[in-house]
Amino acid sequence: MEIQKRISRKIFIRWTTRLIFGITLWIWYRVSNFQTDQEKKLEFVHGQDIPMGMSYYGKYYLFRTENSIRAFSTTCTHAGCRIGKGIGDTLQCSCHGSQFEGMSGKPLKGPALKPLQELECRHNEKSGQWIITFHSARI
Numbered sequence: 783m784e785i786q787k788r789i790s791r792k793i794f795i796r797w798t799t800r801l802i803f804g805i806t807l808w809i810w811y812r813v814s815n816f817q818t819d820q821e822k823k824l825e826f827v828h829g830q831d832i833p834m835g836m837s838y839y840g841k842y843y844l845f846r847t848e849n850s851i852r853a854f855s856t857t858c859t860h861a862g863c864r865i866g867k868g869i870g871d872t873l874q875c876s877c878h879g880s881q882f883e884g885m886s887g888k889p890l891k892g893p894a895l896k897p898l899q900e901l902e903c904r905h906n907e908k909s910g911q912w913i914i915t916f917h918s919a920r921i
């Protein structure tokens with residue numbers, strides 16, 4: 783005995799409509815996330831007068847040595863508090879007391895376990911300016 787199920791036109795249309803709706807929703811989600819990432823890209827420009835050692839600029843700080851300049855976010859990797867100015871070459875989060883090494887952004891004392899986010903820092907040879915770029919959605 784052979785059991786043969788036939789799909790009615792009504793069921794076929796219902797499932798096709800759901801599939802098209804799902805694909806449309808997925809495409810919309812992907813496109814809207816792309817736009818959000820683009821909108822959250824921030825750039826900051828500095829001249830050549832960046833001081834040696836650590837200099838603090840609110841959302842980020844710069845660490846300059848003889849040979850390089852590195853930029854790091856001041857958003858704490860523990861729970862997202864803004865880290866205030868450091869003492870010497872160390873940064874301390876006022877929320878729960880994590881400490882970070884200024885030169886590398888590595889945690890020296892918990893509860894934070896991850897290093898601070900390093901930012902893109904590039905030098906424009908023509909203008910002599912340094913450009914700091916946030917690419918993250920979480921600024």
Ligand code: FES
Nearest residue numbers: 858860861875878
């Ligand atoms: S948010 Fe910085 S130590 Fe908790």
